[in-house]
Amino acid sequence: MNANLKNTLTELAGKPLAGCTDQEIYLALLELVRRESDARRTPVRGKKLYYISAEFLIGKLLSNNLINLGLYDDVREILAEAGKSLSDIEEVEPEPSLGNGGLGRLAACFLDSLATLGLPGDGIGLRYHFGLFKQDLSAGVQSEQPDPWLTANSWAEPTDVTFPVQLAGKPVTARLYRLDVTGYEGRTNTLNLFDLDTIDESIVHDGIRFDKDDVEKCLTLFLYPDDSDEAGRLLRIYQQYLMVSAGAQLILAECKERGSDLHDLAKYAAIQINDTHPSMVIPELIRLLGEEGIEFDEAVQIVTDTCAYTNHTILAEALETWPRGYLEKVVPQLMPIIEQLDAAARARTGNEGLAVIDGGGNVHMAHMDIHFTHSTNGVAALHTEILKNTELHGFYELYPEKFNNKTNGITFRRWLLECNPALTAEIEGLIGPGFKKDAAELEKLLPYADAATADINILQQLAQIKAKNKKALSDWLARTQGVQLNCEAMFDIQAKRLHEYKRQQLNLLYLIHQYLEVKAGHTPAVPLVSIFGAKAAPAYTIAKDIIHALLTLSRVIAADPEASQWLQLVFIENYNVTAAEKLIPACDLSEQISLASKEASGTGNMKFMLNGALTLGTMDGANVEIADLVGGDNIYIFGASSGQVIHRYAAGDYNPREWYEADPNLRRAIDFLTGPEMLAEGREENLARLKNELIGKDWFQTLPDFNAYLVRKGQAVADYAFDPLGWTRRTLVNIAKAGYFSSDRTIAEYDRDIWHLGE
Numbered sequence: 001m002n003a004n005l006k007n008t009l010t011e012l013a014g015k016p017l018a019g020c021t022d023q024e025i026y027l028a029l030l031e032l033v034r035r036e037s038d039a040r041r042t043p044v045r046g047k048k049l050y051y052i053s054a055e056f057l058i059g060k061l062l063s064n065n066l067i068n069l070g071l072y073d074d075v076r077e078i079l080a081e082a083g084k085s086l087s088d089i090e091e092v093e094p095e096p097s098l099g100n101g102g103l104g105r106l107a108a109c110f111l112d113s114l115a116t117l118g119l120p121g122d123g124i125g126l127r128y129h130f131g132l133f134k135q136d137l138s139a140g141v142q143s144e145q146p147d148p149w150l151t152a153n154s155w156a157e158p159t160d161v162t163f164p165v166q167l168a169g170k171p172v173t174a175r176l177y178r179l180d181v182t183g184y185e186g187r188t189n190t191l192n193l194f195d196l197d198t199i200d201e202s203i204v205h206d207g208i209r210f211d212k213d214d215v216e217k218c219l220t221l222f223l224y225p226d227d228s229d230e231a232g233r234l235l236r237i238y239q240q241y242l243m244v245s246a247g248a249q250l251i252l253a254e255c256k257e258r259g260s261d262l263h264d265l266a267k268y269a270a271i272q273i274n275d276t277h278p279s280m281v282i283p284e285l286i287r288l289l290g291e292e293g294i295e296f297d298e299a300v301q302i303v304t305d306t307c308a309y310t311n312h313t314i315l316a317e318a319l320e321t322w323p324r325g326y327l328e329k330v331v332p333q334l335m336p337i338i339e340q341l342d343a344a345a346r347a348r349t350g351n352e353g354l355a356v357i358d359g360g361g362n363v364h365m366a367h368m369d370i371h372f373t374h375s376t377n378g379v380a381a382l383h384t385e386i387l388k389n390t391e392l393h394g395f396y397e398l399y400p401e402k403f404n405n406k407t408n409g410i411t412f413r414r415w416l417l418e419c420n421p422a423l424t425a426e427i428e429g430l431i432g433p434g435f436k437k438d439a440a441e442l443e444k445l446l447p448y449a450d451a452a453t454a455d456i457n458i459l460q461q462l463a464q465i466k467a468k469n470k471k472a473l474s475d476w477l478a479r480t481q482g483v484q485l486n487c488e489a490m491f492d493i494q495a496k497r498l499h500e501y502k503r504q505q506l507n508l509l510y511l512i513h514q515y516l517e518v519k520a521g522h523t524p525a526v527p528l529v530s531i532f533g534a535k536a537a538p539a540y541t542i543a544k545d546i547i548h549a550l551l552t553l554s555r556v557i558a559a560d561p562e563a564s565q566w567l568q569l570v571f572i573e574n575y576n577v578t579a580a581e582k583l584i585p586a587c588d589l590s591e592q593i594s595l596a597s598k599e600a601s602g603t604g605n606m607k608f609m610l611n612g613a614l615t616l617g618t619m620d621g622a623n624v625e626i627a628d629l630v631g632g633d634n635i636y637i638f639g640a641s642s643g644q645v646i647h648r649y650a651a652g653d654y655n656p657r658e659w660y661e662a663d664p665n666l667r668r669a670i671d672f673l674t675g676p677e678m679l680a681e682g683r684e685e686n687l688a689r690l691k692n693e694l695i696g697k698d699w700f701q702t703l704p705d706f707n708a709y710l711v712r713k714g715q716a717v718a719d720y721a722f723d724p725l726g727w728t729r730r731t732l733v734n735i736a737k738a739g740y741f742s743s744d745r746t747i748a749e750y751d752r753d754i755w756h757l758g759e
C-alpha cells in the first residue's frame with residue numbers, strides 16, 4: 001500500500017475516502033493526475049510536432065492516465081480498501097466523443113505514442129461542446145441526441161491564451177483550452193483545443209438541431225454538423241478555419257519564443273495535416289508569414305518544408321472540394337493566396353487534373369496538400385499502392401519522392417493493458433513486462449502458439465480469459481441495455497461506423513440466411529451471438545436503413561424461441577470508445593469485411609487481433625498486412641481482390657440483379673427483407689428501400705462476395721466448434737504477431753521518415 005499516495009488522495013478529496021461519493025473521488029483523482037502529469041512536462045529541445053486534426057477521439061481519460069503515470073494499481077488498491085471500486089468511478093466520467101471513428105481514434109493513439117516515446121508532439125483541434133451525437137435506437141431507427149461531456153471540472157482546462165480570427169470578415173476571439181496527454185512512463189504533451197466564448201448551448205433543440213447561421217453561437221457545438229444543406233457546409237469551413245488560424249498562430253508564437261526567426265520555421269516545427277480537414281493551414285501560414293514580412297515564394301517553401309499530409313481515404317465523396325464561392329465568403333483573406341497557389345501548381349504541371357482550383361471553380365484541398373507539403377502518406381501498404389497507382393497517380397508521377405506509407409497502429413496501453421487486464425497479466429507471466437514498451441516482444445509468445453510446442457494448460461487459461469471477458473460483456477450489456485447474451489456461443493462482432501463500403505449489409509444477409517437455415521432444420525455447429533455497434537451519419541439514408549433492418553431482424557429472431565437458441569443478433573446502442581473497450585476483449589470472430597480497395601487501413605481489425613480474435617476479412621487495408629503476418633491458416637480471408645474490384649468499377653458492367661437472380665440463397669435472403677416476418681416488426685419504407693438498393697445498385701458489390709462469405713464464415717464457425725483448442729492456439733499466433741500494429745512503431749516511422757523531432 002502506498003501511504004503517501006493515500007494521504008495525497010485523502011487531502012485532495014478533503015475527507016476520508018470511505019465517506020466520499022464516486023463523484024468526489026473522481027474529482028480528487030482528476031486533480032491527482034493533473035499534478036503528476038504536470039511534473040512530467042519537460043522543455044522542448046529542437047523540432048516539435050503539431051498534429052492538427054478536426055478529430056481526437058480520446059475516450060475516457062482517467063484510467064488511461066493512471067496507467068500511463070504508473071498509479072493505476074496503487075489507486076485501485078487504496079480505493080478498494082476504502083470500499084470503492086475504480087470501475088464505478090470510471091462510470092462517472094463522461095466520454096469525450098470528439099471524433100467520428102478511425103481517423104479521430106488514430107489521432108488519439110498517436111498522441112499517446114508520442115508522449116510514450118518521449119517525443120515533443122502536441123495536438124491541435126477544436127473543443128466541440130457535444131462532440132459526435134449520441135445514438136438513440138429506442139424507436140427501431142437511429143435518432144440523434146446531443147452528447148455533452150464538458151463539466152465544471154473537465155480535463156480540458158481554459159487558458160488566458162487567445163488569438164484573433166477573421167470569420168467572413170468579422171473578428172472573433174479563439175480561446176485555447178489545454179488537455180494533458182500523458183505517456184506510458186514517458187513525457188507529458190498537450191492537446192490544444194480551440195473554442196469561442198460566445199457559444200450558446202441553449203440554441204440546440206429537437207435532438208441536434210440548431211440555427212447554423214449564427215456562427216458565433218454555434219461554431220463548436222458539434223463535430224461535423226449535418227452538411228446536407230449549404231449552411232452546414234459553410235459551418236464546416238468556419239470550423240476548419242477557426243482551428244487552423246488559431247493553430248497556426250499558436251505554432252508561430254511558440255516557435256518564435258523558442259528562438260525561430262520564422263525563416264527557419266521548419267527547424268522548429270513539423271506540422272502533420274490529418275486528412276484534408278485542416279488543409280487551410282497551408283494558405284493561412286503563408287498569409288501569417290506574409291504579415292511578418294516574408295515574401296510569397298519563400299513562405300511557400302517554408303510551409304512546404306514544415307508540413308506533411310496524411311490521406312485516409314480513396315472514396316471520392318470523402319475528398320473535400322469546396323466551391324470557391326464558399327471560401328470567398330468565409331475566408332476572403334485566403335482566396336488570393338489559394339489562387340496564387342493554383343497558379344504555382346499550374347506552372348509545375350500541365351495536367352489539369354492536378355490543379356488546386358479546377359475549371360468549375362472548385363478548390364481541391366488534397367491537391368493543395370500534395371503540391372505544398374513535402375510528404376504525402378497513405379495509412380496501409382495496399383492503400384498507399386492504390387494512391388500511387390490509381391487515385392493519385394498523376395501526383396505520384398510528378399512527385400514520386402513525396403509518397404510514402406505509414407501503416408496505422410493502435411496504442412497497446414488502452415487497447416490491451418487497460419481494456420484487457422487479465423490477458424495482459426497472462427502475457428506478462430509468460431514473457432515478462434517488456435512488451436508494454438516494446439510491442440515486438442510479443443513474438444516471444446510464438447513458441448506457445450506453435451502446434452508442436454503449445455502447452456495445453458496455457459491455451460486453456462487463454463480460453464478462460466476469453467470466457468470471462470464474454471461474461472463481463474454480457475453483464476455490462478444486461479446492466480446498460482437490458483440484453484443477456486448466450487455466453488456459450490461464439491461471439492462474432494462488427495463494430496465500426498455504418499457505411500455501405502464496410503458492408504454491414506453483407507453480414508445482415510448472412511444472418512438472414514442463417515435464420516432461414518435454422519428454420520429449415522439445419523442448425524449450426526455452435527450457437528452464434530452476432531454483435532453490431534455502429535453509428536450512421538444523420539443524413540445517410542441507406543446507412544440508417546441498414547441499422548433498421550438489423551434491429552428488425554434482431555426482433556424477429558428474438559421472438560422465435562427455436563431460432564434464438566442458435567442465433568442472437570445484438571445491436572449495441574451508441575457505440576463509442578467506452579463500448580469498444582468492453583466489446584473487443586470479448587470477441588471470437590472479428591468482422592473486417594469491407595469491399596477490397598475501400599477501407600484505407602482499418603484499426604479495429606488490429607484491436608481485435610491483439611485481444612485474441614480471429615479475423616474474417618477481405619484483402620483490404622491493413623487486413624492484407626495482418627494476413628501476411630499471421631499466415632493463411634490463422635485468418636479467414638474471402639472475397640474479390642482489390643484488383644478485381646477496381647477492374648469491375650472500370651468496366652462499369654456490374655449488374656447486381658444478375659447475381660440476385662442467379663443465386664437462390666442470395667435471392668431468398670434479399671427477399672426476406674420485405675417478407676412477412678420482417679414487415680411484422682419493421683417499417684416497409686426502410687426495408688423496401690434497402691432491398692431496392694441492393695438489387696438495383698449495390699455500389700459496394702455486396703452480392704458478388706455473398707457466397708464466398710457464407711462459405712468462409714461457415715468454416716470459421718465449424719473450426720471454433722470442433723477444435724476449440726486449435727482455435728485458441730491460432731488466436732495466440734495473432735496476439736504474438738500484433739506487435740507490428742503498435743502505434744509506437746507507426747510514430748517511430750513518422751519521426752524517422754518525416755518529422756525528425758528533437759533534432
Ligand code: 26Q
Nearest residue numbers: 101102103106312318320379599600601602603
Ligand atoms: C469529408 C468531407 C466533408 C465532410 C466530412 C468529411 C469526412 C469526415 C470524416 C471525411 C472523412 C472522415 C473520416 C474518415 C476516417 O475515419 N477514415 C478512416 O481513417 C482510419 C485511420 O487512418 C482508417 O483506418 C480507416 O480505414 C479510414 O476509413
